[in-house]
Amino acid sequence: MKLDFTPEELAFRDEVRAFLREALPADLRRKMINREHLDKDDVVRWQRILNARGWAVTHWPVEHGGQAWTPAQRYIFQEEMALAHAPEGSPFNVNMIGPVLCRYGTPEQKERFLAATANIDIWWCQGFSEPGAGSDLASLKTTAVREGDHYVLNGQKIWTTQAQHADWMFGLFRTDSSGKKQEGISFLLLDMRTSGITVRPIETIDGGHDANEVFFDDVRVPVCNLVGDEGKGWDVAKHLLGSERSGIARIGLSKERLSQLRELEHRLSAEGALMPDEQRRLAHKLAEVEVDLRALELTQLRVVAADAHGGGANAAASILKVKGTEMQQRMTELVTELAGPAGLATSGHDHAGQTATQPDSGWVAAAAPFYFTMRKVSIFGGSNEIQKNIIAKTLLGL
Amino acid sequence: MDFELSDEQKMLQDTINRFVSETYDFQQREHAQRTSEGWSRAAWSGLADMGLLALPFAEEDGGFGGGGVEMMVVMEAIGRGLMLEPYWATVVLAGAAIRQAASVEQKAEIVPAVASGQRILAMAHNEPGLPRHTLDVRTVATPVADGWQLDGTKIAVIHGQSADTLVVSARTPHGQGLFLVDAQTPGVMIEPARGYDGVPVATTMLTGVRVPATALLGSGHDGRAILERVFEEATAALVAEGVGVMAETFDLTVGYLKTRQQFGVAIGSFQALQHRAVDMLMQLELSRSMAVLAALSLDADADQRRRNISAAKAQSGKAGRIVGQEAVQMHGAIGITSEYKVGHAFKRLTAIDALLGDRDWHLARLVELGGVYSAS
Numbered sequence: 001m002k003l004d005f006t007p008e009e010l011a012f013r014d015e016v017r018a019f020l021r022e023a024l025p026a027d028l029r030r031k032m033i034n035r036e037h038l039d040k041d042d043v044v045r046w047q048r049i050l051n052a053r054g055w056a057v058t059h060w061p062v063e064h065g066g067q068a069w070t071p072a073q074r075y076i077f078q079e080e081m082a083l084a085h086a087p088e089g090s091p092f093n094v095n096m097i098g099p100v101l102c103r104y105g106t107p108e109q110k111e112r113f114l115a116a117t118a119n120i121d122i123w124w125c126q127g128f129s130e131p132g133a134g135s136d137l138a139s140l141k142t143t144a145v146r147e148g149d150h151y152v153l154n155g156q157k158i159w160t161t162q163a164q165h166a167d168w169m170f171g172l173f174r175t176d177s178s179g180k181k182q183e184g185i186s187f188l189l190l191d192m193r194t195s196g197i198t199v200r201p202i203e204t205i206d207g208g209h210d211a212n213e214v215f216f217d218d219v220r221v222p223v224c225n226l227v228g229d230e231g232k233g234w235d236v237a238k239h240l241l242g243s244e245r246s247g248i249a250r251i252g253l254s255k256e257r258l259s260q261l262r263e264l265e266h267r268l269s270a271e272g273a274l275m276p277d278e279q280r281r282l283a284h285k286l287a288e289v290e291v292d293l294r295a296l297e298l299t300q301l302r303v304v305a306a307d308a309h310g311g312g313a314n315a316a317a318s319i320l321k322v323k324g325t326e327m328q329q330r331m332t333e334l335v336t337e338l339a340g341p342a343g344l345a346t347s348g349h350d351h352a353g354q355t356a357t358q359p360d361s362g363w364v365a366a367a368a369p370f371y372f373t374m375r376k377v378s379i380f381g382g383s384n385e386i387q388k389n390i391i392a393k394t395l396l397g398l
Numbered sequence: 399m400d401f402e403l404s405d406e407q408k409m410l411q412d413t414i415n416r417f418v419s420e421t422y423d424f425q426q427r428e429h430a431q432r433t434s435e436g437w438s439r440a441a442w443s444g445l446a447d448m449g450l451l452a453l454p455f456a457e458e459d460g461g462f463g464g465g466g467v468e469m470m471v472v473m474e475a476i477g478r479g480l481m482l483e484p485y486w487a488t489v490v491l492a493g494a495a496i497r498q499a500a501s502v503e504q505k506a507e508i509v510p511a512v513a514s515g516q517r518i519l520a521m522a523h524n525e526p527g528l529p530r531h532t533l534d535v536r537t538v539a540t541p542v543a544d545g546w547q548l549d550g551t552k553i554a555v556i557h558g559q560s561a562d563t564l565v566v567s568a569r570t571p572h573g574q575g576l577f578l579v580d581a582q583t584p585g586v587m588i589e590p591a592r593g594y595d596g597v598p599v600a601t602t603m604l605t606g607v608r609v610p611a612t613a614l615l616g617s618g619h620d621g622r623a624i625l626e627r628v629f630e631e632a633t634a635a636l637v638a639e640g641v642g643v644m645a646e647t648f649d650l651t652v653g654y655l656k657t658r659q660q661f662g663v664a665i666g667s668f669q670a671l672q673h674r675a676v677d678m679l680m681q682l683e684l685s686r687s688m689a690v691l692a693a694l695s696l697d698a699d700a701d702q703r704r705r706n707i708s709a710a711k712a713q714s715g716k717a718g719r720i721v722g723q724e725a726v727q728m729h730g731a732i733g734i735t736s737e738y739k740v741g742h743a744f745k746r747l748t749a750i751d752a753l754l755g756d757r758d759w760h761l762a763r764l765v766e767l768g769g770v771y772s773a774s
Contacts, residue, residue, distance in 0.1 A: 001467050002400050003694050009399075072399060255771075262769070283765040290770035291712045291761070298687035305401045316687070319680040391679065392672035396652050 035366035082252030127171025144173035187233035249324030446515030466693035477642020492519035520561035558600025559590035573619030715757030718747035
């Protein structure tokens with residue numbers, strides 16, 4: 001057993017660091033540090049810089065633009081991105097539809113979509129959840145009825161992140177309701193400009209407009225946009241949700257937030273804004289959070305190391321999403337506590353961080369919206385309760 | 399980065415696991431506990447025969463040169479079996495004082511005797527009236543002709559009753575020292591008791607105890623520095639033992655959830671209990687990660703070693719409490735009977751948190767050190 005990265009891995013880390021220092025635009029870095037909302041152009045701009053370097057879709061197969069990196073290299077890359085305050089690419093493009101098309105796409109679909117997806121020439125959104133199908137996703141009802149060379153879609157999706165910006169949607173639709181509910185679901189791609197699609201924004205508790213309702217009224221989708229076999233969309237969706245685990249606990253992000261907390265601790269103490277016993281309590285809380293983060297980090301590294309030997313399901317891997325999301329949320333809670341009443345005057349999601357009168361106090365206005373919005377991470381992608389159901393069933397045999 | 403055991407370490411693990419499962423089930427533990435010493439000399443001989451009593455000592459001193467990972471493997475198995483024998487007290491804790499500070503002559507006298515199972519060691523450090531964990535002592539070592547005189551009271555001396563040799567911490571004129579004290583020396587009075595975890599403890603009174611100059615471990619003024627290293631090594635071992643106890647507790651609990659029928663079904667079919675079992679699993683896995691971190695940190699530089707080992711013990715304290723309490727709760731009334739293993743595991747986890755600095759103590763130490771992560 002040993003903890004250290006190899007000399008080759010350390011050299012790779014230096015290479016990533018040097019690239020990020022050079023390539024990350026200063027305005028994007030500043031927005032990330034201040035927790036400002038990134039608009040679509042920001043995300044696209046950065047993704048294209050990464051893509052030009054060949055690092056936009058590193059875990060895709062090499063023939064589709066990926067890198068033959070080891071799990072350790074992927075871990076290092078993600079951690080360095082977070083520590084450098086680099087934005088993440090669109091998860092819908094990079095982590096979801098890309099890997100799905102690499103695995104299940106027809107040659108025509110790969111040709112048409114993959115390069116454009118890696119470069120975000122196409123901005124994707126995900127149409128999974130419905131008003132009656134959240135945790136119980138398989139009970140979804142939006143129908144796709146075959147009529148000649150088309151499916152005709154009717155129904156509604158909800159919580160569709162970034163649908164207002166999206167060029168295309170990938171989603172799950174019911175093509176057959178006669179059998180088990182997991183059967184008869186099909187995975188379809190649709191152009192968001194198709195007539196019959198209505199997007200309606202949902203305001204979330206951080207004041208943001210990232211989530212939407214999407215309504216389908218006789219929307220015609222060509223049959224060539226079916227991914228995988230008709231009725232086998234559930235298998236495709238499971239692949240999408242379980243494909244990447246070298247970064248699932250998001251240790252880098254939490255470390256970056258921790259360093260922000262440590263910086264705040266020092267600055268507020270130096271300014272006399274923390275009484276001595278407040279300082280002690282904060283130091284104790286930070287030590288507690290750091291212990292939890294260290295334990296999670298080591299657990300993630302155990303999984304990374306195991307994946308290098310072939311991986312497979314194991315107990316350590318199963319806890320990463322639940323504990324990782326709890327950790328991310330805890331960080332935002334602590335920053336919000338530090339902001340105190342001054343943090344009440346946010347100007348909402350879209351302007352967080354920009355309204356502060358003092359140049360370095362953007363964190364105060366950004367704290368609460370960030371705290372509020374981060375509640376979603378333990379809900380989406382299979383809530384933490386669903387994760388526990390899965391662990392109880394698959395690992396404990398309960 | 400590699401978290402696999404080597405082939406030799408896997409063999410060690412198989413050997414000790416087989417020993418525990420074949421010779422130390424819960425009935426055999428109960429039997430050992432009812433003897434006058436409160437543990438099994440036969441099991442001790444078994445550990446000696448496997449070479450485990452010599453494991454962490456250097457090869458040139460008559461040991462096998464085992465490091466942190468080997469110790470972790472053995473302690474986890476000892477935790478699984480809730481073993482009562484003085485492995486931690488003798489080989490790990492007092493043994494670390496020998497490893498850290500004994501002269502060649504002292505090692506030549508002690509290590510072979512420990513390795514063969516002939517000699518039991520115990521650390522006599524804790525004292526009444528002091529913080530529950532501290533390097534400080536009030537016991538006094540006064541220089542006298544040809545040696546030292548020791549006076550003071552020691553509590554929570556693990557396995558003090560069976561000890562042939564005590565390692566006693568005491569103030570010297572120029573600092574603090576550690577002394578090897580034969581338990582038969584006039585002036586040594588040992589009051590045996592049984593810990594709530596079943597492990598024997600003792601109060602030890604030292605009144606005008608005369609020891610020769612050769613009894614001193616180290617220089618006589620570096621006792622605090624030695625103790626800090628000794629406690630770090632012994633803390634890493636406790637964290638590993640905790641993983642073993644938690645793993646056993648978790649397995650017992652999941653087994654119970656699958657077999658216990660109420661309302662016509664196995665209680666493990668209830669989601670409220672499933673989620674709590676998963677919470678136990680998470681604490682177990684996080685602790686396993688920290689036991690590895692602690693084991694691999696023993697040879698790291700002082701700063702990393704301190705931070706990592708304190709982080710590990712703090713995590714272990716929280717996890718042990720969650721796992722122990724949840725296991726008892728999910729067993730219902732059977733969890734609070736002495737006839738069933740899970741309650742004993744809960745008590746051992748409680749003791750592990752209490753020993754060598756509980757969660758709060760190690761968090762406070764981390765605050766002093768500036769946190770878990772160094773600034774660099």
